[in-house]
Amino acid sequence: AQSVTQLGSHVSVSEGALVLLRCNYSSSVPPYLFWYVQYPNQGLQLLLKYTTGATLVKGINGFEAEFKKSETSFHLTKPSAHMSDAAEYFCAVSPGGGADGLTFGKGTHLIIQP
Amino acid sequence: NAGVTQTPKFQVLKTGQSMTLQCAQDMNHEYMSWYRQDPGMGLRLIHYSVGAGITDQGEVPNGYNVSRSTTEDFPLRLLSAAPSQTSVYFCASSYWGGQGSEKLFFGSGTQLSVL
Numbered sequence: 001a002q003s004v005t006q007l008g009s010h011v012s013v014s015e016g017a018l019v020l021l022r023c024n025y026s027s028s029v030p031p032y033l034f035w036y037v038q039y040p041n042q043g044l045q046l047l048l049k050y051t052t053g054a055t056l057v058k059g060i061n062g063f064e065a066e067f068k069k070s071e072t073s074f075h076l077t078k079p080s081a082h083m084s085d086a087a088e089y090f091c092a093v094s095p096g097g098g099a100d101g102l103t104f105g106k107g108t109h110l111i112i113q114p
Numbered sequence: 115n116a117g118v119t120q121t122p123k124f125q126v127l128k129t130g131q132s133m134t135l136q137c138a139q140d141m142n143h144e145y146m147s148w149y150r151q152d153p154g155m156g157l158r159l160i161h162y163s164v165g166a167g168i169t170d171q172g173e174v175p176n177g178y179n180v181s182r183s184t185t186e187d188f189p190l191r192l193l194s195a196a197p198s199q200t201s202v203y204f205c206a207s208s209y210w211g212g213q214g215s216e217k218l219f220f221g222s223g224t225q226l227s228v229l
Contacts, residue, residue: 009154036218043118043204043220044157090156102218104149104156 002027002093006105014113019063019078021108023091026072033074034092034102035065044090050074061085086112116140120205120221127195127228135190135224137205143219145208146188150174150201151223157204163188195228202226 007022025031032051036044048059055067061084065076074091088109092102121136139146147162159172163182177199179191188207192199202225206218 004156041222043222044206044218045220046217049217102157102159104158106154106156 002031002095002103004091004093004103004105006089006091006108008108009106010109010111012111012113013081015083016080019076019081019085019110021076021089021091021110023065023074023076023105024072025074025091025093027093027095029095032094033065033067034094035059035063035074035076036090036092036104038088038090038107040087047076047089081110081112083112083114086110118205118207118219118221120203120224122224123222124225125227127192127226129195129197129228131195133192133195135192135203135205135226137188137190137221138186139188139205139207139219140186141207141219142185143207143209144185146182147172147206147218148178148180148188148190149204149206151204152201160190160203192226197228200226200228 003026005024034049035047037047038044047063048057050057050067058064063078065074067074088107090107091105094102118139144165148160149157151157158174160178161180163169166182166185169180202223204223205221208218
């Protein structure tokens, strides 16, 4: 069984500031890890993913995440926030890409202050 | 290339009514799934399918039925709607197995209210 914990249901940062969204997971097998973004009234879009290989993963829109096995974490970062980054962000885990579904965290609403 | 198409976008039902949420994809994906999204709960898997004729239950299957007669379509049926089924429903698809199978493509959602 796997689970995902996203720390902070709401995160507020100033435009131009560092964005850090936290995600911790538990998995009984080597995990595949994902970050998805959801803009208002839309479905989810894949930001980035970790499957195997390099632990620092770069995604779209300047986001990146680092897989840290020892900390069971997969935090999402962006050096400089933009107003267009305001959205809901979901961390998800699957057991090695298995199709019996991704397990999603509860989401973090990112607010960008002008 | 339309991707994943869900209909309707909005629906209001009375308790006890039945309805079908439609989902179609034109990417020839073997894997399709249904999620529900509730405030503060993230997305929870209802049912999924790894190919035509094959379906299985996810985390929250009670009150929902699915079938997969074609690769393209994966309808979700509410047999007797209850207020607890008020939610936003998302359909998603992906390749099954191999490179790329870990990326889900999502539809734009169906907002369902049960009164």
